[in-house]
Amino acid sequence: MFNKTVTKPSIEKPNSENFQVHTAVHIWEKNEIYKLRYQVYVEEMGKAANHAKGNQLYDELDDRSLLLYVQTGETILATARLTIATAAEYSKELADIFQLHTFQAGFNDPNLLYGLCTKLAVKKEYRNSTALYLILSEVYKILADQNIRFWFGGCNPYLVPLYERLGFRRFAPNFSDEGYGLLVPIILLVDDTEYLRMVRSPLYRQARTRKANPETARKFTELFPATRKVLNSRLTRPHDLWTFLTEKLGKPLTSIPAFQHISQADTMALLESSAVFSCKASDCLIEENTACHDLYIILSGQLATQSANPKLILQAGEVFGGITPQIKRLPSDSIIALEDSDLLVLPQQSLERYYYPLQEAAATMTDNLLNQQEKTPQISSSKGENRHA
Known part of the structure; x- marks a missing residue:
């Protein structure tokens, strides 16, 4: 794409x-x-x-x-x-x-x-x-x-x-x-x-x-x-969103592998139609055998596959989902929140809208995610490692 x-x-x-x-x-x-x-x-x-x-x-x-x-x-x-x-x-x-x-x-x-x-x-x-x-x-x-x-x-x-x-x-x-x-x-x-x-x-x-x-x-x-x-996507200024994300993660978004080699300005443009949302422990974010074409970034808390043995644990700074034909996710297991967590979601359609004005940044993100996909075939981990319970 x-x-x-x-x-x-x-x-x-x-x-x-x-x-x-x-x-x-x-x-x-x-x-x-x-x-x-x-x-x-x-x-x-x-x-x-x-x-x-x-x-x-x-x-x-x-x-x-x-x-x-x-x-x-x-x-x-x-x-x-x-x-x-x-x-x-x-x-x-x-x-x-x-x-x-x-x-x-x-x-x-x-x-x-x-x-x-x-x-x-x-x-x-x-x-x-x-x-x-x-x-x-x-x-x-x-x-x-x-x-x-x-x-x-x-x-x-x-x-x-x-x-x-x-x-x-x-x-x-x-x-x-x-x-x-x-x-x-x-x-x-x-x-x-x-x-x-x-x-x-x-x-x-x-x-x-x-x-x-x-x-x-x-x-x-x-x-x-x-x-x-509530952090409303229509009433939050880009600077305030960047500050919020940095404080939640404890580091700039551009420091995690999914956004490496992308400038802060281009990253914020890609996030223009994103949303920060919260979930409670036991919330099921992705149902079993359901394709996920949007990109989720964990800002705080922990998520895990529900019944896989061993379970894959996802923590702050890690990502799951997919936004391109090459990065489609069809998890064999559902993904649930282990504790109250905050996430940032980037809808596939909004990223596609920025494809032409931000071709280089979008292509770099795709390369980053493809590299992570090779390391974790089922769920992309932005830290490039699997942690199991």
């Missing part, structure tokens, strides 16, 4: 002027949505196979949710599911994950409605189009029109930068969903117009025309004070 002599290809962009957003009403629409989910989650990403029925991905929440989709011509190219309900109407598991009873008590309203957006899927060839924005903009419009203040969701760690750009915040402990892996609970405060402006969310285009309610954000921060300490 990171070949210094490759020229940038010309890519024909989809004509977004023909995109239309619809709410599924007919059975055929819903069946096409379930098929699209299957194509994205199961066939492409290798997730959620346990939830599949034939070539469709469906569960009981679909029966009481709005199923939205973006269409061009005869093609459905993106979909999302929006559930609107009170805390009592959600399952106990979902209410606990998103701490809905804390909201209910804090805002003193048992009839408070909450929006939950799940099963977001976009065809690969349309991910650089406006399809994602269009469908999320429709979700925002529906919630704002009904004066629903809270929009919840969950994402894998490597998607945190994307959702923080949209205006979501992290606020609760991670959770796991079989078939989807480790997920981070996120929330968007629909009427916090000032915050959407601060993070330069594309949803601000809609929000600025609506009535803002600063009290929602004030009360949210009061209920979840730890959110003040």
Whole structure:
């Protein structure tokens, strides 16, 4: 992938002027949505196979949710599911994950409605189009029109930068969903117009025309004070991120093998769409036999393979995952946190975006990771050594 002599290809962009957003009403629409989910989650990403029925991905929440989709011509190219309900109407598991009873008590309203957006899927060839924005903009419009203040969701760690750009915040402990892996609970405060402006969310285009309610954000921060300490990728200056990473590791990031021979400036450019996240002891970061194409750097704590004998122990400064066709990881075993740990995740897509402006730095990183892969075939260790328990 990171070949210094490759020229940038010309890519024909989809004509977004023909995109239309619809709410599924007919059975055929819903069946096409379930098929699209299957194509994205199961066939492409290798997730959620346990939830599949034939070539469709469906569960009981679909029966009481709005199923939205973006269409061009005869093609459905993106979909999302929006559930609107009170805390009592959600399952106990979902209410606990998103701490809905804390909201209910804090805002003193048992009839408070909450929006939950799940099963977001976009065809690969349309991910650089406006399809994602269009469908999320429709979700925002529906919630704002009904004066629903809270929009919840969950994402894998490597998607945190994307959702923080949209205006979501992290606020609760991670959770796991079989078939989807480790997920981070996120929330968007629909009427916090000032915050959407601060993070330069594309949803601000809609929000600025609506009535803002600063009290929602004030009360949210009061209920979840730890959110003040979350390192938000949209609100953290590059210098502050570099300082944080250096303090966590006890040394500059450029001193670990994965980033050797890359300047601080180029390293920070590569990290522009990265995210720092925390996990608790026993959190499963990579499920068994699941390909991992994003790069994870351990900043503190310890991780290990779960059932391999002997176990491979990974510590601060080490890396795992892969970002190129040559460095694909298919661990034969899952990777779990042995203790509370902090990690930095570099999404494959964001690194690919910097391939052309930063060819030399990207190629150097690839060479560094390939060298480490030769030393540890299953999991790349930036220290070039295997430690077993």
